[in-house]
């Protein structure tokens with residue numbers, strides 16, 4: 001997004017105060033969820049069962065395990081890729097190149113973990129380490145963001161993100177100053193967005209499933225569903241890895257604490273909340289209900305995938321026969337906006353599909369507790385906020401054409417409601 005010379009991007013997230021509060025609140029929420037999920041009452045809004053002391057949080061052995069995980073994912077990132085994709089054009093007119101080997105990393109990780117488990121690695125012990133692992137990930141995110149902040153002090157202005165250069169160190173530390181921090185061809189933001197956290201999330205889910213099998217003889221149907229749905233989601237993200245290159249995280253946001261913590265700690269330790277809950281609070285689930293939940297997930301996935309693929313196909317080649325017949329609005333940038341098909345129904349059909357899936361991930365946990373619905377509630381807030389940020393950016397990019405799009409497609413996420 002371009003801003004007039006001399007002007008600065010408007011402050012987001014409540015400015016420096018909001019950023020400071022989020023840096024405390026986000027880790028605190030994550031630890032709260034981890035502790036409450038294993039407590040008897042499992043009350044989302046109740047106090048945690050205890051406040052973890054340094055002996056619970058800190059373990060050099062667990063820190064080493066965490067660093068080994070990051071090292072393994074970095075090594076897999078560096079393996080030869082089936083394809084190298086180009087990112088969007090940068091301010092200096094150059095384009096960065098990105099390896100497309102995320103799905104390969106997922107498969108190789110699964111093979112390595114399978115081998116290690118058959119050689120006696122007690123994967124079922126992982127759930128007991130979640131709190132110190134989350135602490136190691138949080139510590140890494142803070143240190144990493146600090147190093148990224150320092151690195152950004154030495155780069156040319158063209159390498160800075162539009163939003164993270166307010167001059168306020170707290171705000172810029174949170175949002176991230178440099179747009180695409182790299183060492184040689186290793187892109188830190190792209191690596192973190194898709195690898196250690198997302199693959200770590202499915203590994204934690206699997207460990208919870210294995211521990212449930214150890215405890216109760218076999219994993220419950222609810223645990224199978226949560227594992228299956230979330231594996232599909234992560235597998236899909238890595239299969240369509242190239243699509244992440246056009247998200248606002250890569251094209252607009254700097255790499256600071258928000259994304260470092262979000263990618264490395266928040267995703268694996270809070271997105272696995274349903275499986276954590278199920279390990280400690282088994283839920284009966286009959287076949288008819290399980291089938292209905294599978295249908296809801298399939299509907300969400302269908303909308304999510306078709307909408308994302310339609311836009312990606314259109315952005316790659318508007319004359320592709322699959323999208324050539326769709327109605328469009330021309331914009332002053334030369335690009336067009338889809339105004340029929342999925343993107344003519346609501347302005348963010350992919351968010352709608354994602355939210356339906358989020359609901360399907362919570363339903364196997366029953367309705368006796370609010371806790372497993374945390375992801376759905378948080379995700380609704382995240383997408384509503386993200387949608388507002390995206391609207392601002394699109395209005396800036398496309399001006400009148402965007403206003404015309406909003407007039408023709410008045411609903412944002414949910415038809416006739418929002």
Ligand SMILES: NC(=O)C1=CN([C@@H]2O[C@H](COP(=O)(O)OP(=O)(O)OC[C@H]3O[C@@H](n4cnc5c(N)ncnc54)[C@H](OP(=O)(O)O)[C@@H]3O)[C@@H](O)[C@H]2O)C=CC1
Nearest residue numbers: 247248308311315336337338339343350351354386390394
């Ligand atoms: N699980 C999680 O925690 C999260 C999941 N997600 C998911 O990731 C995916 C990507 O999300 P996100 O990057 O936020 O946003 P989108 O994929 O919705 O991308 C928004 C961009 O699409 C383009 N666009 C918008 N409307 C149109 C149109 N009518 N025609 C053509 N292009 C249009 C614009 O960019 P341009 O014109 O420049 O191409 C706009 O900036 C989504 O499926 C989302 O649900 C996102 C965040 C978190």
Ligand SMILES: CC(C)CCC[C@@H](C)[C@H]1CC=C2C3=C(CC[C@@]21C)[C@@]1(C)CC[C@H](O)C[C@@H]1CC3
Nearest residue numbers: 026193236237244247249258261262263266267
């Ligand atoms: C810590 C804060 C609450 C904010 C953290 C935000 C991050 C967790 C998310 C920002 C954008 C994300 C995307 C994905 C995962 C979550 C984060 C990193 C996906 C990779 C999820 C799978 C989708 O298919 C693509 C998503 C792109 C954006």
